[in-house]
Amino acid sequence: MSPDYEIVIGLEVHAELKTQTKIFCSCSTAFGAEPNTQTCPICAGFPGALPVLNRQVVDLAIRAGLALHCEIPAMCKFDRKNYFYPDLPHGYQVSQFDFPVCKQGYLDIDIEGQKKRVGVTRAHMEEDAGKLVHQGDITTTPFSLVDLNRSGVALLEIVSEPDMRSAQEARAYLEKLRSMLLFAGVSDCKMQEGSLRCDANVSVRPFGQQEFGTRCEIKNLNSFRALERAIEYEAKRHMEALEDGTELFQETRTWDEEKQMTRSMRSKEEAHDYRYFPEPDLPPLFISREWVDEVRAALPEMPEQAQQRLMEVYGLPEYDAALLTLTPETLDFFDRCVQEYPDAKTIANWMMGEFSRLLNQTNQEIGDSHLTPDHLVQMLRLVDDGTISGKIAKTVLEDMFNSGQSPQEIIKAKGLVQISDADTLLPLIEDIVGANPKVVEDYKSGKGKAMGFFVGQIMKATKGQANPALVNELLKKVLDSIQ
Numbered sequence: 001m002s003p004d005y006e007i008v009i010g011l012e013v014h015a016e017l018k019t020q021t022k023i024f025c026s027c028s029t030a031f032g033a034e035p036n037t038q039t040c041p042i043c044a045g046f047p048g049a050l051p052v053l054n055r056q057v058v059d060l061a062i063r064a065g066l067a068l069h070c071e072i073p074a075m076c077k078f079d080r081k082n083y084f085y086p087d088l089p090h091g092y093q094v095s096q097f098d099f100p101v102c103k104q105g106y107l108d109i110d111i112e113g114q115k116k117r118v119g120v121t122r123a124h125m126e127e128d129a130g131k132l133v134h135q136g137d138i139t140t141t142p143f144s145l146v147d148l149n150r151s152g153v154a155l156l157e158i159v160s161e162p163d164m165r166s167a168q169e170a171r172a173y174l175e176k177l178r179s180m181l182l183f184a185g186v187s188d189c190k191m192q193e194g195s196l197r198c199d200a201n202v203s204v205r206p207f208g209q210q211e212f213g214t215r216c217e218i219k220n221l222n223s224f225r226a227l228e229r230a231i232e233y234e235a236k237r238h239m240e241a242l243e244d245g246t247e248l249f250q251e252t253r254t255w256d257e258e259k260q261m262t263r264s265m266r267s268k269e270e271a272h273d274y275r276y277f278p279e280p281d282l283p284p285l286f287i288s289r290e291w292v293d294e295v296r297a298a299l300p301e302m303p304e305q306a307q308q309r310l311m312e313v314y315g316l317p318e319y320d321a322a323l324l325t326l327t328p329e330t331l332d333f334f335d336r337c338v339q340e341y342p343d344a345k346t347i348a349n350w351m352m353g354e355f356s357r358l359l360n361q362t363n364q365e366i367g368d369s370h371l372t373p374d375h376l377v378q379m380l381r382l383v384d385d386g387t388i389s390g391k392i393a394k395t396v397l398e399d400m401f402n403s404g405q406s407p408q409e410i411i412k413a414k415g416l417v418q419i420s421d422a423d424t425l426l427p428l429i430e431d432i433v434g435a436n437p438k439v440v441e442d443y444k445s446g447k448g449k450a451m452g453f454f455v456g457q458i459m460k461a462t463k464g465q466a467n468p469a470l471v472n473e474l475l476k477k478v479l480d481s482i483q
């Protein structure tokens, strides 16, 4: 990125709230049902059908607001946001315009060890739209189908201040926001399923300039990677335009994952294009201080508190503590292990190392995998008592991860028990040493590598099952006995 320009980024995030039923009716919100089986006159937009606000939605909105250090005003209200789209049966979306449920909060993110505070302008409740199901190629198909199962599902839109200055900061903000919402139990935050959606507002200005540059909104960012790439692409496009003197337009663009570029969708609409007006079918909502206090008192441990606890109680480094508190499932896994096994750092190392590698490789979340805290602890004990070596433990872990079997079962089935018997190892060591007189000479002349060579050969011969400490001890004896 050119040092002469500054990138300015703000994010709008839609989180689907974790409720059993929709925001204004009692239809189910379960994902994956047959099209149009979870609808009623209210969420299908029949004239005259009246909405009733779901209390749980407000509860979760307050909970999210408190997690994001927001103010919860005593009054908020709903408004109609008018626009036409085939998946919007009313011709308007019920949202909140000038009096949102949460305002003026913040999130602290960590950028290479430096804390940075990103402002949260507001968070408001709204209903989701339905979904268009295109038949074949969208440019040639004669028709599309409408599925209204999603229509009326409760969303919380969280709008940040334009406080971020790089793609990396934007990613850190979204990761932190996701983590906060997961811990607060507000949303599932599954980007692939669309229960967490992110739009990025990006502009570029010469360094030192106060005024913002022309802003583009990028939609269709359904992974952290897409968010980063899209911002980088868009910022570069703006910088090039500023250099060439090409005019930039305020517009809405979409991220094309296949071509790895943003494309123009439409000129960006302003708030006044939506003709917002108060929703006449819902009265203003008054939120008592008692209600807010009740929600606050019921808030579970949040990631920052958990991180502190891991550092203070278990002496873990800040880096480890931050990784282990990214999701409630990760923290829970660690907590369950550490109750049974006292060495927190060893647990952390296995979780952040092999376990995390396997999760990434198979694109799974910790809750989806077969590995249980119990099995990990059993495996660590088997390493401690010398039954298996640390190296073999990696194989055992991968097997537990894939099959869900206990470490004892795997070790027995595969014959992986560590060889800690001198009578078995000694003849093998003597054979290998005897077959390599040149390396013995190297050893005698003080070449450090010779020892490593022999250990490697012995490990190879025993398929990694020899007890390394014992091998070292016996090997030295054998070598030193040679004149």
Ligand SMILES: [Zn+2]
Binding pocket: 022, 025, 026, 027, 038, 039, 040, 041, 042, 043, 044, 152
């Ligand atoms: Zn309904």
